[in-house]
Amino acid sequence: MGTPTSIFRQLYKNRNDFLASWKKQGKKVFGYFCTYTPEEIIYAAGILSIRTSVDVASTAMADAYLPNFICSYARQCLDAALKDQYKGLDGYVSAYTCDTIRNLLWVWKRLVPSKYIDFISFPSKATDKALDFLLQELIRSKTKLEKFCGKQITDQALLKAIRVYNENRTLLSKVYDLRKSDPPLISGTEALDIVRAATVISKEEHSTYLKQFTSYVKERDNLPKGRVRLLVSGPVVQDINLIETIENSGGTIVADDLCLGSRYFWDTVDMNGDPLKAIAKRYLGRARCPCRHPPEERLKYVMRMVEDFKADGAVFLLQKFCDTHFFEHPFLEEKLKENGIPSLLIEIEQSTPIGAVKTRVEAFIEMLEGTNR
């Protein structure tokens, strides 16, 4: 399957092969849109959960149902579903993040034949009262899933799920640690290839590849040669070309605040106490996306990333029409600036013109080099 570095890209590209082999064993697969869906519960029911991903730029079929002023991720997902590209999926579990994703599921429910659909009401702040609420909501969701599967989801099954997911998260964190050195041992493109693959295959399989990768990387000699260290921030960026373009423009991405990046795996679940409550706690307190209040919590996370990974500058890759990110951008930009971190905003669409991105990133990097000198 190629060198250890290209394996993850292959895994993502051939994700339907994995799905087919999984289904062949008579097992079920669920899809999710946002990383706030508590996957451990689905795993404990013996179901694989994958993030609905998209390759195609077209949204022609979805455009008959959705306005053109919502994010292309939502439109692309519905388009893929209407083209039967998610035929293999047995159900969808979504959790409240933004208004677009909430309404997407509701339109989806009416248009895409699915055996199972659940929406988890997810609090937007992380208080003790929010935790009480979320726990009740997870109990409801779990009971609904048990009915669907015709079997109980035991604490033992939840604990096993937590172990499997925690192992994968810890391994991913170790991969990120390889980026703290100068030069970093892996590129940002590789890192994001790895995280992206984690969302479309089983965690056990992904962890096996990760272990091989970590031992391979320690012996490699062609290290990334970027002139500046960058953090990228934004929502879900599935288009790895954008990441590659930034790295081909003279920078190395050493850390991120991305949905399909560090925010997905950064926090682990506590193995002690009631497993469902521990899961609720993890998802409530995890690395925040801007759909969570208050923005200061996300700022802390971004600043910690900048410091731990020694980033010189930040690139915001913001999906057009992603309101929550655009609302927070001026605030984050200002706070980063106050801390001596310049940033660049690039608005992305389903097909972003790469040439224009390259020109802007190059200019930004030259500016950063000027400041560093």
Add this chain to the structure above:
Amino acid sequence: MTEEERAEARSRIAEGKGLRSSREVQQLIVRHYSEAQQAHSNGKLVAWLTALSPVELLYAMEVVPVFPENYSAVCASTGVAPEYMEAAESKGYSRDLCSYFRCNFGHVIQGGGPMDGLPKPDFLLATGNVCYTRVKWWETLSHTLKAPLFFIDVPTAGEYSDYAINYFMSQLQDFTTFLEKQTGHKLDDAKLKEAIQLSDRTGALWTELMELRRKIPCPMGVLDALSDMFVLVTYVGTKAPVELLEKVRDEVRDVVKHSIGVVPNEKYRLLFDNIPPWFDLRLIKYFQSYGGSFVVEPYTQFVWSSRMDPSKPLRSLAVKYVTLGLEDLDRKYPNLGLKEPDKSGFDIRILLNIQFAKEYSVDAVVIHWNRSCKQMSIGEMEVKNSLQELGLPVLVFEGDMVDQRYYQEDQVKAKIDAFFEMLGQQT
């Protein structure tokens, strides 16, 4: 109202000028903003609230509420919105963000504005029950105005569970503590009870009025309903909406008795969905010129008819502001199964649209595909499809509630012309 006034009101309506009582709203709008301006000199605190926050509690605590969403609509209708939106955009806020927000943020940084502008808030309250856009907006206000923000989290809109109600109630208790700290005085239970009572009375009157609009010809138009709604948003929990709506109700009853329609020669009964373009309400008149009468709009229904139980104030507030009227609607339409767990908020919206179309004898539907309200606009094509399945013609026009740059008046009018031509051929 004297018989003479009634006669005058009837002739006004017959000429297509709308309800006499709606004129009083103008005075209440002026009163609202001047009360807000004078709050500080009267020793009262000012809070900026998202609409559909538990305002009854603020009135009980004698805090003066201000509603930036309403103010953005005022800015749009008075023509100052474009300048404000550009100011917000120049500070890095994307043109794709909600135009209510951009208009309000521009006002905050530039000052000025109609009604002498908004007074600075002592604190902010955001309720997450309608959309998350408003939470981000209020966070931004909190940073810019350096005012403390209290956020009441409502994880999902339109759904109902005991623990969702309990979560809201427990946050209301925290908010009461916050209010007591801000104002320096305790909540007076009797005052809260009175506010809840007045809120209930308002909901009852509104229910009655909305039902009167089912009459043929329709005695009360969308412009009247939208005017009254200003008073419902800002003053619910006080005597003002009760006094106003009693007058409106009397006038409407009288009009019904004389079979007068708010649109002379009512030919088509129309349902309107979404928030209207506030900068061009003359558009409504354009529909009227074709004999089109807006008889029902989901925007003025739902939560505004909420009934409250004064013996359970916090619970009443929670039910009202979490379910946004669903509890009352479920009682009214038990056959629709609105509270069944598998019904999404969107399924409910479609069921109610269908219900309204039947109850109000609707002939055709007009949908505003409003760029600034993603929450309402995302499913709009499914709303359209489900109403078309009933055999109703549907007109969709694209625009924005505040930002005129996304609204092409000539094109919209051409669409309306073609729509009525088609309707004319059908009958």
